[in-house]
Structures are given as structure tokens and as C-alpha cells.
């Protein structure tokens with residue numbers, strides 16, 4: 512007799528309770544997205560307590576929390592959250608090393624793999640194996656719903672042809688967009704992947720031939736596609752693009768956004784999220800800061816040095832607690848992304864939420880230069896506002912000299928738009944404006960269009976790198 516029972520995905524997901532607990536759009540915009548502050552806090556509190564109970568059964572948390580002097584029952588709700596120690600991605604790497612292959616935070620056995628609907632995805636790692644995160648059916652679908660809420664608030668609708676230029680492979684950015692658009696909006700995913708899967712010229716040809724109306728693309732890659740269009744005489748305005756859904760990075764004065772909106776003749780919407788927690792915050796059509804997805808994630812902003820919580824309106828590291836994730840639980844994850852959280856408000860779009868600022872940089876990419884903290888991502892604004900550049904740049908930090916005279920050398924390499932641009936004049940202007948914006952003098956080198964792609968990974972990878980640190984290789 513055959514006792515084998517297949518764990519069918521459609522049987523695992525309780526679609527009715529899923530959509531009741533995590534309403535997709537447009538229902539979200541009429542219901543969950545308009546809760547009062549007290550109602551939202553009560554819902555967050557209830558979900559938080561459930562996640563804390565689960566986390567006590569997970570070695571990674573049990574050990575860390577016990578070491579901090581906590582006992583089960585000590586954390587009675589969100590008011591106690593700051594008693595819980597934070598962790599970083601380094602701690603997750605250690606957890607994986609301590610108990611391979613998935614780590615002490617993801618204690619999953621072969622039997623679990625056979626019983627549950629589990630997927631293996633990873634962070635966009637650059638050296639060594641990328642950091643693995645397991646997803647069960649709930650986390651996959653809820654991340655899809657989170658993404659759909661963002662896309663819908665930004666105008667994506669059923670029938671839109673939605674070109675996804677993140678690669679559907681190990682990292683979850685492409686899968687979130689795919690699930691969100693396909694399962695929860697009824698848009699038509701066109702999964703071209705990044706430039707290494709579908710070259711940029713082909714991306715544009717496909718968009719024209721198959722009628723792309725919306726894009727899910729990193730900000731830097733939208734700029735790259737605009738440049739390719741210009742070089743090849745491709746008319747971007749003829750595409751009929753309705754919306755550009757992106758992660759625009761530290762565009763504090765909005766230069767990159769204006770440049771992209773002009774080039775594409777379509778609105779650009781910013782989003783923010785992480786591999787483990789999923790989509791966290793999204794702009795709506797008002798384009799005024801990003802709405803927090805408050806029933807799925809609780810965000811604190813903590814001081815970069817002391818780790819102490821900062822009040823609303825002040826910058827610091829984003830510390831995230833997932834309110835739905837059980838495999839693995841994510842509780843007080845210091846993501847080392849620098850942002851500002853703003854007070855709750857009712858937006859013109861109708862949603863009532865806290866909001867997050869523009870992405871301001873990564874604190875783990877900080878370079879200390881003559882006593883001043885320098886963040887490579889902070890240069891994006893100054894570089895992208897000058898039309899003589901391609902918007903592409905790379906910070907290179909190295910050592911020069913020997914012994915006592917050894918010092919750190921920091922060079923910002925910037926691509927000029929074309930060889931017709933006067934390199935000497937651009938050099939002088941960029942050096943002055945970087946110094947004015949960031950308060951520290953740095954060396955500048957002007958390079959040719961496209962020359963930095965090899966190091967930044969632009970167009971090829973899901974994530975663009977802005978820092979090349981040669982110090983370790985020299986030691």
C-alpha cells in the first residue's frame with residue numbers, strides 16, 4: 512500500500528484566513544491601511560507576543576536572550592521590546608556556521624523539508640556563499656501581499672505588463688515582485704531578469720514589442736537603460752510606460768528621480784525592504800516619504816554607535832521586527848541601513864501610517880576619513896544631479912605610504928556622460944560639490960562611461976556596489 516501523501520501547496524495555504532489577516536489591495540487601502548494608532552498598536556502587540564513565544568523555542572534567540580538575562584514571560588509586549596538584544600547579519604552568518612546548513616535560527620530537519628512548503632532563498636552575497644533564508648508558504652505569500660500593496664498604491668493594475676529586471680534566482684526581490692503582481696494584482700509579469708540574463712538593448716526591444724507598461728527595476732539600472740536608449744536612438748517616451756517601481760537609494764534632493772522621470776516620461780516610486788523581512792515601506796502616488804507596512808513589520812530607529820532608540824525625526828539604523836515571520840523569526844534585526852522614521856499621519860492617499868525617509872546609506876560601509884564618517888552611498892545625490900555624469904560612481908579606499916606615514920586614501924571615481932564632456936572642468940566641479948555636500952575633501956577621478964560597471968555590478972547583479980575597499984588586501 513502506498514502511504515505517500517504529497518504536501519500540495521494549494522492545501523498548505525489557507526487563502527481565506529491569509530487574506531483576512533493580511534489584506535491585499537485594494538481591500539488593504541480601505542481597511543487595514545486606515546487603522547487608528549491605537550488599533551494598529553494593539554494588532555502589532557498581539558502579533559509581536561506570538562512571535563516572541565515562537566522565538567523562545569529557537570536556539571538562536573533562546574541562547575542570546577538568556578545570556579541577556581531574559582526569561583520566558585519577561586517580554587509582555589512591544590513596550591518591553593528594547594530589553595531584547597539586537598542582532599546583525601554577522602550574527603546570522605555565525606549561526607549558520609555553528610549549525611549548518613541553515614543555522615541555529617532556522618532549526619529545520621529533512622522531515623520538515625518534506626512536510627512543509629519550504630523555499631530556499633538568499634541575500635545578495637558578494638563574497639563566499641550568500642546568506643541563506645528559508646521561506647514557508649506564509650512568508651512567501653505575505654511578502655507577495657506586502658509588495659502588491661506597494662505596487663497598487665503606486666498605480667499598478669490588472670492587465671499591466673510588468674517587466675521585472677531583477678533576476679528570479681536566489682534573492683527574493685524578483686520573487687516578491689512576481690508574487691505581488693501575479694497572485695495579488697493580476698498584472699502580467701515579464702521576467703526578463705537583470706542585464707546578465709537579458710542584455711539592456713534586448714530589454715528595451717522586448718518592452719516595445721510586448722507592450723511593457725510598468726517596470727520593477729533598481730534606480731541605477733533605470734538610469735543605465737535610459738543611457739542605452741540614448742546611445743542607440745531608442746525612443747523611451749514611445750513606450751507608454753505608466754509607472755516605474757524601484758529602489759532609488761539615497762536620492763536626498765530628488766535629482767535622480769527627476770532625471771529618471773524626464774528620461775522615461777513616467778513617475779518613479781521608491782520602495783524599501785530587506786531579504787529577511789521583505790518589503791518594509793513604499794511610496795504612494797503622492798511621492799512624499801514611504802508608508803510603513805505596519806501590520807507586517809515593527810520598525811525602530813536606533814543610534815548607530817550606542818544602539819539606543821532614537822525619537823521620530825532623527826536618523827539612525829533601521830531595526831526591524833517581523834510581525835508574521837515564524838521560519839525564521841526575525842526579532843530586533845539591526846539592518847545597518849540608515850533612515851529616519853516620521854510620526855504617524857494620514858496621507859493624501861488615505862493611508863494612515865508612520866513613514867520612512869529616503870534611504871541615507873549603510874552604516875557598515877562607513878569609512879572613517881581624517882576623523883569624519885564618510886558613507887559611499889551619500890555621494891549618489893551629488894553625482895546624479897550633474898548631467899555631465901552618467902550618475903555612476905565608485906568609492907575606492909586604500910592605504911598609501913608605509914609605517915607612521917601610512918594614511919588612508921579615498922578616491923571617488925565618477926563616470927562622465929560622454930567623451931565630449933570636459934573632464935578637467937567636471938573634475939574641479941565634482942571635487943567642490945562633494946566637499947560642500949559632505950564636509951570632507953576627497954580625491955576625484957573622472958572615468959569613461961561604462962568603465963565602473965565591472966566593480967559596481969551595474970546591470971549584472973541585483974545589487975549595486977559603491978565601495979571598493981582595498982585596505983584588507985594590502986594588510
Ligand SMILES: [Zn+2]
Nearest residue numbers: 795797858860
Ligand atoms: Zn500616501
